[in-house]
Amino acid sequence: MKKNSSLTAVVIGASGYAGSELCRLVARHPLLTLAGCFVSEGSVDAGTKLSVLYPKLRGVVDLPLQGLDSLSLKQIKATAQVVFIATEHEAAAQLAYQLYDNKRIIIDLSGAHRLAEAQDYVTHYGFSHPHPQLLSEAVYGLAEWHTGLLANANLIAVPGCYPTATLLALKPVQHLLASQPVIVNAVSGVTGAGRKPTHKTLGAELSLQGYGVFNHRHQPEIEQHGQTAVVFTPHLGAFKRGILATLYLQLAEGTSCQDVAEAYAVYQKHPCVRVGYQHTPAIQDVEHSGYCDIGWHRKGTQLIVFAAIDNLLKGAASQALQCLNLRFGEPQTTGVPL
Ligand SMILES: NC(=O)C1=CN([C@@H]2O[C@H](COP(=O)(O)OP(=O)(O)OC[C@H]3O[C@@H](n4cnc5c(N)ncnc54)[C@H](OP(=O)(O)O)[C@@H]3O)[C@@H](O)[C@H]2O)C=CC1
Numbered sequence: 001m002k003k004n005s006s007l008t009a010v011v012i013g014a015s016g017y018a019g020s021e022l023c024r025l026v027a028r029h030p031l032l033t034l035a036g037c038f039v040s041e042g043s044v045d046a047g048t049k050l051s052v053l054y055p056k057l058r059g060v061v062d063l064p065l066q067g068l069d070s071l072s073l074k075q076i077k078a079t080a081q082v083v084f085i086a087t088e089h090e091a092a093a094q095l096a097y098q099l100y101d102n103k104r105i106i107i108d109l110s111g112a113h114r115l116a117e118a119q120d121y122v123t124h125y126g127f128s129h130p131h132p133q134l135l136s137e138a139v140y141g142l143a144e145w146h147t148g149l150l151a152n153a154n155l156i157a158v159p160g161c162y163p164t165a166t167l168l169a170l171k172p173v174q175h176l177l178a179s180q181p182v183i184v185n186a187v188s189g190v191t192g193a194g195r196k197p198t199h200k201t202l203g204a205e206l207s208l209q210g211y212g213v214f215n216h217r218h219q220p221e222i223e224q225h226g227q228t229a230v231v232f233t234p235h236l237g238a239f240k241r242g243i244l245a246t247l248y249l250q251l252a253e254g255t256s257c258q259d260v261a262e263a264y265a266v267y268q269k270h271p272c273v274r275v276g277y278q279h280t281p282a283i284q285d286v287e288h289s290g291y292c293d294i295g296w297h298r299k300g301t302q303l304i305v306f307a308a309i310d311n312l313l314k315g316a317a318s319q320a321l322q323c324l325n326l327r328f329g330e331p332q333t334t335g336v337p338l
């Protein structure tokens with residue numbers, strides 16, 4: 001595939017919260033031409049312009065949403081060089097399999113290719129993975145940490161939103177820790193639950209509440225890619241977008257502030273991550289941007305680290321673009337809103 005030429009891209013799951021953000025970013029990305037916005041074959045939104053569902057996209061993405069039937073799948077295979085999949089996990093596993101060959105790059109925003117073992121999907125996702133042979137092909141797209149692997153990837157599994165915030169905060173200091181498990185509490189805005197309405201996303205029922213205690217599917221994802229045991233508790237908050245993750249860590253005796261500062265200096269060459277000592281990041285400072293803001297605080301051997309991201313951008317669409325940039329040898333930040 002040619003480098004730095006215009007690449008034909010399509011987004012499947014384009015009417016969703018993550019997919020619509022992706023369409024906006026793809027439409028403005030200098031390497032990409034957005035050629036199609038797809039929903040499921042029987043979708044009530046098929047035929048409607050994306051900018052009718054999301055008026056903020058008027059003049060940015062005016063393409064109609066197309067139902068993904070066998071003819072459009074053939075067309076995607078014939079023309080698309082980059083396919084972004086932003087559907088729920090099981091559909092994504094099927095689509096990636098149907099589209100996977102050496103003619104195009106697949107960037108999957110779902111969880112369908114993030115875990116290594118097929119059995120993990122039965123245990124943590126509640127379905128039997130239909131194409132487990134692809135799990136070993138996928139590169140986990142934690143952009144700041146897997147830059148080398150991403151350069152050659154044909155199937156990229158974009159990390160979950162909570163794992164993105166958690167792993168970016170955790171990985172630099174892992175070698176300084178005295179004990180496991182790491183404790184992580186994280187709060188997400190309601191767009192994290194997707195656009196399909198459910199009772200828990202009704203305005204009248206929104207509050208601040210934990211969920212998925214001891215059994216959220218992001219726990220094994222964090223453990224696998226962080227190689228650390230964690231106790232992870234997500235919470236749903238009464239706000240639209242963003243995640244704030246708080247990590248409680250125990251440093252090994254004798255670890256200094258300078259050791260921690262040097263560990264986080266790893267991000268000096270990664271412009272999407274901003275780190276501050278004694279900083280307490282706020283979601284509003286990263287909303288609508290591709291930044292992850294990290295703040296760390298130390299008292300003796302106790303280390304508390306905060307990480308704030310926009311779940312739909314650094315936690316999904318803009319991280320997908322970082323992965324694409326790394327795949328095509330572009331600067332990580334091309335097309336990423338900062
Ligand atoms: N929301 C978030 O913060 C994040 C989401 N993700 C992941 O991204 C994916 C999308 O999430 P989100 O945007 O929240 O979900 P939404 O429910 O908002 O959107 C799902 C999209 O997929 C489409 N879709 C569903 N089934 C199919 C199918 N078989 N073929 C084609 N299109 C289909 C839907 O349209 P229709 O039903 O009309 O066909 C819709 O466009 C999920 O896997 C999610 O886990 C990842 C990180 C963060």
Ligand SMILES: CC(=O)N[C@@H](CCC(=O)OP(=O)(O)O)C(=O)O
Binds near residue numbers: 110159160188189236
């Ligand atoms: C608030 C909320 O419900 N968040 C979602 C996670 C967000 C997300 O999309 O993560 P995946 O990509 O792994 O699906 C949840 O807890 O299921």
